[in-house]
Amino acid sequence: MSFHTTLRKGASSVFLRIEEALDGPFGGADNPLRHLGALGLYLLWIIVGSGLYLYTVLDTGIDAVYNSIGYLSVEQWYLGGVLRSLHRYASDGFMLVMTLHLIREWCYGRYYGFRLYSWITGVPLLWLAYISGIGGYWIVWDQLAQLSATATAELLDWLPIFSEPSARNFLTPDSISDRFFTMLVFIHIGVPLLLILGLWAHVHRISHVDYLPTRRVMLATLLALIVLSLLQPALSNPPANLAVIPGDLDFDWFILFIHPLTDLTSPAIVWLLLFALTALLVALPLLPHPPPEPVAVVDAANCTGCDRCLADCPYAAISMQPHPLRPGFKLAVVDSDLCAACGICAGSCPSSTPFRRRETLVTGIDMPQQPVHALREQLEQTLTGLSGPRRVVVFACARGADASGLAAADTVVMPLLCAGMLPPSFVEYALRGGADGVLLNTCRPGGCDFRLGDRWTRERLAGEREPHLRRTVPAARLQLSAAAAGDESTLSAALDDLRTRLDNEALAGEPLPPYLRRASNHA
């Protein structure tokens, strides 16, 4: 195992444990660490909203902008001051969330294969975010702006891009004029617009994008930032004066850390670090990684063109085209570059029901590495081999908690590519084929490696999404658990719960009538 892989796996283990710890107070849906992208977008909207107000009311001009923003913070603290503080703190929060999002995706190995596009398009966003943030500090034109503008110009001058040093623009107080704000507007409005455009590109290849976190997360985040804005309003430093070096400054380390870093080292080292980091992020997908899994395959004869796989695919890898054999019907087509090989499409296909009588179960869309037919064969064989008073089938996501330790004479474990690849009818099939109970383990809510597997599974089993589990299946005989990798104790506890319930037949309800496929009349 390479150093990078070891480092990444170690970091992912730490990240996963922290995520799980936060599941306690937040729950999966509201856990901010599980929705960093959506939280970042939400913070961006706060920045845009508060920024629009600030831009509307600010006077443009070197002195005027300082005075007008000072007026907002002091005289109009209840509106303009709060919005200014929100603008600043949401920007800092955005940087923090963006960095965590980057680290998280790297930790979990989400930078190659079908995720390559999202990863690569995310790299320029880092630059755009920091350019926007640094430019924002200049608008106030206080001593912090002076320091940042001068230091940035000196840093830029190290690159051979200007015929004259741009730092000459900040030599003396009369070096700059009100036209300076034309450039600031370009930097602080134009670049964020590019950032938003880049974000659109960043997510447009995935479906069911979480553009916003849950309402509870949004309210709590906004409330936290408002309280912070009231307790510690964002204020300007003394006005800029290019004739003197700024003294002690209230410093934003989230956005402006690059200036102390330059002072501590040199422009050459800082550019080297920045370009090296960018190159590393771009080159990361080129490092050795597991080979791609076989992608979903459509069988035209069994595809009814129902659109369910299109609706459920988390990565927009499926499109519908006219069926070549059935006029007026549609056929699912898989884009192999986008397919994550999760099998969620196979779980959504109505043709995947194991109740079909055919010896070879060919479904509309299937995974070559774990076909639905093989799943049914395995289930049928293992059910006949189970013994004991309480026979349990455990369907477990292979990326979640390791379920192999649960295997016993009365318990069979069937790993799945993703919990979402299991057609709900398999639960009923197992119960009618001899099992007394079924345990289905997904990743934690919001923690699915394929984004939506746990959510679709829960909704299908609850009858909220097609294909759904029939209501005739006794709920007490089905246990749904959410245990991530390394969380085997939770999975084991879920199995114990199911067994306890099954021990009490009255609680578990009457077993379903047996079903013998070879003697049935299903097609």
Add this chain to the structure above:
Amino acid sequence: MLKPATIIGQVILYGAFAAFIGYFATSPKYHQVADDVALIKLSISHLGERECRKRTAEELAKMPPNMRAPLDCPRERSDIRLEVDLDGQPILQTVMHPTGLYKDGVSTIYKRFEVKAGSHRLAVRMNDNLVKPGFNFVKEEQISLKPHQVMVIDFNPDRGGLFFR
């Protein structure tokens, strides 16, 4: 419905998030230079001279009437030699090269010198035509710098060459 313990947990964690942002958005304070330090910025942008030759009458007569420029000047500009001494000690000796693919652009320099505040003897010498020896621009002055003061060394031929401000 959230449990009280869950609510308390969320309040603590959102509070920690806000506190983390609030602290590092302003703290710790940063000061770029020490309290007893002043800054001298050397910033010069200037076109080096070029050696022009006066065309003879015969040469001019051979040229089309609309192109009879009396001087024959090369496109390339001269390098510029620059020296700065502080309190008698050289702190910079450099040669600035003209920019541009054909070396016909301005020669520029931008340097920062952090010095102790107080009185200093500052001397700047510049030669913008290296064909000629010595320095054709010299500025030497006793300067007094307050802590955190920024003094600029600049050059403008319209203002007599080198000047301090």
